[in-house]
Amino acid sequence: MNAIAASEPVAIAPASLLDLWAIRRVEQAAFGSDAYDLLTLLGLALTPRMVRLKATAGGRVVGFVAGEINAREGCGWIITIAVHPHAQGRGIGTALLLATEQALGASHIKLTVRRSNTRALALYERCGYAWVNTYRRYYPDGEDGLVMEKWLGGV
Numbered sequence: 001m002n003a004i005a006a007s008e009p010v011a012i013a014p015a016s017l018l019d020l021w022a023i024r025r026v027e028q029a030a031f032g033s034d035a036y037d038l039l040t041l042l043g044l045a046l047t048p049r050m051v052r053l054k055a056t057a058g059g060r061v062v063g064f065v066a067g068e069i070n071a072r073e074g075c076g077w078i079i080t081i082a083v084h085p086h087a088q089g090r091g092i093g094t095a096l097l098l099a100t101e102q103a104l105g106a107s108h109i110k111l112t113v114r115r116s117n118t119r120a121l122a123l124y125e126r127c128g129y130a131w132v133n134t135y136r137r138y139y140p141d142g143e144d145g146l147v148m149e150k151w152l153g154g155v
C-alpha cells in the first residue's frame, strides 16, 4: 500500500465479510507475525453481536477494530485494533477505539497489550485506560500482556 496522503479524509464505518481480505492486509502490515490468521479473522467477521469497524481513506481500508461484550464479566473487550503503518499517527487508531467504546455501550472496557508496545500503551492511557492486571507470559514468545481498563461515565 502506498502512503495515504494526510489530506485524504478518513471514514469510520461497520466492516463486513466483504472487507475480510482488506482487513487481513491491514492486520498483517500492522502486527507482522502477531497478526491473526485468516480463520480467526473469519471468526471475528461471523461472530454475532461483535462490533467491527473499519477506517477507510482513498477508497482503501486502512484500519480495523473488533470488540465484544463479555457477558460473564459484564464488560466490553477490544479484541484487536490495527492501523496500516502508512496511515498511523493521524488519529485513526484513537477514532476507531472511541467509536468502538460507543458502539459497545458497556460501563467499562478492557483490552490486553504487550508490555513493550509503548505506542499503543500511550494511546490507551491518553484515551483514559489504566493498568488493572498482568497476564504473565501471555504471548507466544513469552512476553507479558498488560490488561488495561476504562470506565465510561453515564452507562
Ligand SMILES: CC(C)(COP(=O)(O)OP(=O)(O)OC[C@H]1O[C@@H](n2cnc3c(N)ncnc32)[C@H](O)[C@@H]1OP(=O)(O)O)[C@@H](O)C(=O)NCCC(=O)NCCS
Binding pocket: 030, 031, 081, 082, 083, 084, 087, 088, 089, 090, 091, 092, 093, 094, 095, 112, 113, 114, 117, 119, 120, 122, 123
Ligand atoms: C496502536 C495503533 C492502532 C495506533 O493507531 P494510530 O492510528 O497510529 O493511532 P493515533 O494516530 O490515534 O495515535 C498515535 C499517535 O499519533 C498521534 N496523532 C494522532 N492524531 C494525529 C494527527 N492528526 N497528526 C499527527 N499525529 C497524530 C498521536 O498523538 C499519537 O502519538 P504517538 O506517536 O506519541 O503515539 C497502531 O499504531 C497500530 O496498528 N499498531 C500495530 C498494531 C498494534 O500494536 N495494535 C494494538 C495492539 S494492543
